[in-house]
Structure formats: structure tokens, C-alpha cells
Amino acid sequence: MTSRVVITGLGVVSSIGIGVSEFWKTALTGRSGVSAIPSLDPFPLTEYRSQVAGQVHNFSPEQYLPTSQSNRVDRYAQFALVATKEAIADAALVMAKEAPHRVGVIVGAGMGGMVMGEREITQLFKTHRPNRVHPNFIPTITLNSASGIVAMAHGAKGPNLTISTACSSSAHALGQALQCIRTGQADVVIVVGADASITPLVFAGFCSLRALSSEFNDRPEQASRPFDRHRDGFVMGEGAGALIVESLAHAKKRKARIYAELAGYAATSEAYHMVIPREDGEEVAVTMKLALNSAGMTPAQVDYINAHATSTSIGDAVEVKAIKHLFKSRADKIAISATKSLIGHTLGAAGALGAVASTLTIHTGQIHPTANYDDPDPACRLEGISRSLQERKVRTALVNSFGFGSNNATVVLKKFVA
Numbered sequence: 001m002t003s004r005v006v007i008t009g010l011g012v013v014s015s016i017g018i019g020v021s022e023f024w025k026t027a028l029t030g031r032s033g034v035s036a037i038p039s040l041d042p043f044p045l046t047e048y049r050s051q052v053a054g055q056v057h058n059f060s061p062e063q064y065l066p067t068s069q070s071n072r073v074d075r076y077a078q079f080a081l082v083a084t085k086e087a088i089a090d091a092a093l094v095m096a097k098e099a100p101h102r103v104g105v106i107v108g109a110g111m112g113g114m115v116m117g118e119r120e121i122t123q124l125f126k127t128h129r130p131n132r133v134h135p136n137f138i139p140t141i142t143l144n145s146a147s148g149i150v151a152m153a154h155g156a157k158g159p160n161l162t163i164s165t166a167c168s169s170s171a172h173a174l175g176q177a178l179q180c181i182r183t184g185q186a187d188v189v190i191v192v193g194a195d196a197s198i199t200p201l202v203f204a205g206f207c208s209l210r211a212l213s214s215e216f217n218d219r220p221e222q223a224s225r226p227f228d229r230h231r232d233g234f235v236m237g238e239g240a241g242a243l244i245v246e247s248l249a250h251a252k253k254r255k256a257r258i259y260a261e262l263a264g265y266a267a268t269s270e271a272y273h274m275v276i277p278r279e280d281g282e283e284v285a286v287t288m289k290l291a292l293n294s295a296g297m298t299p300a301q302v303d304y305i306n307a308h309a310t311s312t313s314i315g316d317a318v319e320v321k322a323i324k325h326l327f328k329s330r331a332d333k334i335a336i337s338a339t340k341s342l343i344g345h346t347l348g349a350a351g352a353l354g355a356v357a358s359t360l361t362i363h364t365g366q367i368h369p370t371a372n373y374d375d376p377d378p379a380c381r382l383e384g385i386s387r388s389l390q391e392r393k394v395r396t397a398l399v400n401s402f403g404f405g406s407n408n409a410t411v412v413l414k415k416f417v418a
Contacts, residue, residue, distance in 0.1 A: 009091025
């Protein structure tokens with residue numbers, strides 16, 4: 001029999017709150033955390049098409065972390081450490097009582113240590129002094145720097161992996177954690193999604209790609225508007241989400257509080273285009289169906305979808321086509337919300353933060369609003385999308401996460417029943 005896997009702890013760093021309580025309280029009000037970017041020094045903001053982002057304000061790593069940790073890692077890894085610390089405390093997981101080789105760490109990150117990366121290359125070209133590059137430059141910018149520092153901070157000696165599949169990275173991390181536990185490689189996996197890439201070069205790259213919203217620079221809180229007729233691109237965000245995932249047997253043994261069950265996962269490739277999804281939505285529908293198969297469930301059992309919903313013209317419409325294709329007459333009966341409407345697109349952290357929101361929805365019966373859903377696009381209209389708080393009994397939820405490189409991930413969560 002396949003091992004059952006459960007979620008016992010949550011942690012968040014986001015533009016609408018540092019900490020799960022603040023994040024969820026704000027999410028339920030439907031208030032956007034997107035704001036005007038104060039600076040991309042030394043470059044003038046007027047040169048950037050988009051000038052808004054879901055930024056984490058007033059973040060002082062020293063407030064949450066020992067100096068020995070915070071000083072030697074990039075901003076994205078600082079976020080990962082803070083979210084992990086909260087999730088471990090939330091799960092009442094005492095690492096000193098755990099067999100260290102049975103605790104793994106799997107991190108999803110899209111860009112990695114871009115803050116230090118851009119800073120150091122800029123200094124090198126300014127000074128022409130290669131001998132002055134920071135001695136920790138390489139271990140800080142490598143994509144696995146967050147998974148390494150999280151493991152070291154908590155003595156986790158089990159499987160240590162970093163998944164980098166652009167915007168779906170941490171959804172895949174969650175899925176790999178499910179498989180890791182089901183195959184007996186670990187009892188507990190610390191799953192984290194983290195990114196902090198509101199930097200001059202990365203932001204310029206997304207602007208050049210014309211992927212970002214540029215019509216709401218004077219109204220930043222209105223810029224991220226999934227499914228709305230006036231959406232004009234996604235809004236960059238930053239942050240981290242962490243989940244403590246463990247086997248049911250292990251959770252029961254230590255009498256842990258269980259938020260939800262992690263029941264299924266699917267990973268596919270459309271093998272189509274580096275940036276644009278197939279417009280018929282069939283590949284996305286296949287991904288959701290395979291995830292449900294993995295959970296031993298059917299489309300008739302789904303109550304809620306935490307949509308990928310980036311606020312791009314093509315992406316949102318394709319996801320709705322996929323939902324209609326798979327769920328047919330039930331498509332309008334399923335509650336749907338877009339977490340990115342509140343915090344922007346956090347890249348590699350998006351799947352984990354969507355999973356945190358979905359876990360809380362299952363646990364509380366509350367579904368946060370989709371902000372700025374003011375004028376529904378007919379191509380995206382579904383009755384379950386709402387700009388208001390919804391209260392529903394949610395037994396099964398899907399978390400959709402799709403990334404550049406033509407890859408798709410869907411995770412299935414469900415209410416835990418002993």
C-alpha cells in the first residue's frame with residue numbers, strides 16, 4: 001500500500017506578510033501587496049517598462065536569523081531560512097529527536113542568488129579587480145545554496161535537492177518530496193520555494209520579454225489582475241513558502257497536528273515553446289488528470305483550484321480552457337482563486353506559496369479573493385472565480401504551476417481523514 005503523506009507545518013515570507021498568520025489574514029481581505037519599486041539603483045526607473053512589484057518590505061534578516069546564517073547567503077536564501085524556521089516551529093518538529101538521515105530538504109528556486117550575482121559582476125566590471133570578487137561568491141549564487149544552508153541550519157542529513165524549472169520549481173519540489181517519502185527515502189522533507197529577483201538585470205530581462213504589466217505603474221496595487229479583461233502581463237514578486245511534509249506514520253508517532261494530506265502529483269512537458277503554452281490547453285488538462293490519477297481520484301472530487309493564473313493574456317485563457325476541458329460541466333462549480341493577484345509572481349516560490357494558501361483553505365474552509373477581478377474576460381470567465389472571500393467546505397484542491405521551458409506541474413491536496 002502507498003504511504004500516506006501529510007503536511008504538518010507552514011512558513012511564509014511574502015509581500016502581504018512575513019509569517020503565516022499575517023499572510024493569511026491579509027490574503028482573506030483580498031488586499032494586494034504590489035507596490036511601486038522605489039529604486040533599481042543605479043539605473044533610472046524611467047528606463048523600465050514596468051515599475052511595480054510584489055516586494056517584501058521591512059525585511060531585516062537579523063530579526064529572524066543568527067548573524068552567522070544571514071550574513072553569508074543571498075536574499076532568496078534568507079527568505080528560505082526564515083520560512084523554514086517558521087514551518088519547523090509550526091510543525092513542532094524537534095530536530096534533536098529526529099534521525100538526521102531521515103529528514104530531507106528539497107528547495108524550488110527559479111533564479112537563485114541574483115542579488116549577489118548582479119552586485120559582484122557590476123563591481124568586477126567597474127573596478128577591473130578580479131581578486132576582489134567576494135570569496136563566497138560561488139557558494140552563494142549556486143542554485144542549491146538555499147537547500148544547503150537550510151540543511152545545515154537544522155541538521156537535516158537526508159536527501160538534499162534543488163529543483164529549478166522556472167515558475168513551477170517549488171511545485172515540483174513538493175511533488176518530489178511526496179515521492180521521496182512514498183519510496184522510503186525519508187520520513188520528513190522540508191520543502192521550500194524561494195526567489196528574490198527584483199534586481200536590475202532580471203527585471204530588465206522580463207521587461208524586454210514584454211512579459212510584465214506596464215499599464216498600471218501609477219496604480220501598482222491594480223497591476224496583477226488574473227482573468228480580468230484588462231490584464232497586461234504579470235507582476236514580479238519575491239518571497240518564500242515552506243511546508244513540512246512527512247509520512248502519516250511519522251506524524252502520528254509524534255502526535256503532530258495535520259493540516260492536510262499531500263495526495264498526488266504530476267509533471268509533464270508540453271515540448272512546445274520556451275515561453276508560450278499550447279493555446280488549446282490540452283496539455284495542462286492532461287497534467288491535472290495525471291495528478292488526480294496519482295492520488296487515486298477523479299475530476300468529480302475536486303472542490304478548489306489554486307490557479308497558476310499569472311495575469312498574462314495567453315496564460316490565463318489557456319488555463320481556463322484546460323479546466324473546462326477536464327471538468328466539463330463541473331468547471332463552473334469549482335472554486336478558483338489566484339494567489340498571484342495578491343503577491344505577484346514569485347517565480348520559483350510560486351508553487352510553494354500556492355500550496356500554503358491551498359493548505360490553509362482546506363484547513364479553514366476559506367478561499368481568498370482574486371484581487372482586481374473587476375471586468376471578467378469572457379475567455380476566462382468561470383463562476384468559481386470571485387473577487388470576494390468564499391467560504392466552502394474544500395475536501396480536494398489542485399495547485400497548478402507552469403513554467404518557462406514548456407513544463408507543467410499539478411499537486412493534489414486533500415482534507416485529512418484518519
